[in-house]
Amino acid sequence: GVYYLSVTYPELLLEKEKWSGPLEALTAEVATMIQKFGDTVDEDEQINYVFTSVCFVLDAWKKSGAETESAMDELYRKYVKFFLEQxxxxxxxxxxxxxxxxEHKKGSQLKLSSNEMKGLKKYKEGYVEDVKEMFEAIKETVPYYTLEVYKExxxxxxxxxxxxIQILGGTSFVKELVPVKKVINEATKYSVEFE
Known part of the structure; x- marks a missing residue:
């Protein structure tokens, strides 16, 4: 609430220099508090707990019109990466x-196993379904700040x-590649469900 009032009605505060420091400290304290609570959660659920809590706070702030860069955004960037990679x-x-x-190999340095070669073909044929599964997983797991998470x-x-594509460029596997634009278009089409 204090954060919302400070950002939404800054004209009520005398001088920005007097309130911007405490406001930054407040957002840092909220971020620290969420992380401390996260330490008390089952280890397997810590990332999801912290991530969901951060999304809840940022979603509430966004809905109230209080959007400024803060310690919460830094925490969000860290945990959205963990969440999405997971x-x-x-x-x-x-x-x-x-x-x-x-990721550190290119062309001639690349030696693929038979399973990886099968995986290339399977990915080419199934990337649409993979993207849909990611959409469904985000939709089910992230109830707050969902559009921003999906954009990430x-x-x-x-x-x-x-x-x-860079890894496989210049190899005989080029025919198994799907253009980046097709993958992005497939992923982007689901974002309208969060808007």
Whole structure:
């Protein structure tokens, strides 16, 4: 509430210099408090707990019109990455694991196992379903700040798919590649459900 009033009605406060410091301290304290509560949660659920709590606070602040850069945004950026990587590992397993394993290799340095070669073909044929699974997972898991989280997913899948293409560029597997634009278009079409 204090944060909302400070950002929404700054004209009620005498000088910005007098209230901006305490406001930053308040948001830092909220971020610290969420992390401390997270330490008391089952280890397997810590990321989801902290992430959901941060999304709840940011969603409430956004709905009230109080949007400024704060310690909560920093915490969000950290945990949205954890959350999305964890979720991609479950629902876009091939892309996630392939890029993680091979991101520092290119062309001739790349030696693919028979399972990876099968994975290339399976990913090409199934990326649409993988994107849909990610959409469903985000929709089910993130009740607050969902559009912003989904936008981060679109950026992340674009980054991963770009790396995927760079890794395979110049190899005989080029025919198994799906253009980045197709993957982004597929992912973007679901964002309207959160708007």
């Amino acid at each position: 979720t991609m590992a479950k629902h876009m397993t091939f892309l996630y694991e392939f890029v993680k394993k091979n 997913f679109v950026k992340m899948v674009s980054d991963y798919h770009t790396k995927y």
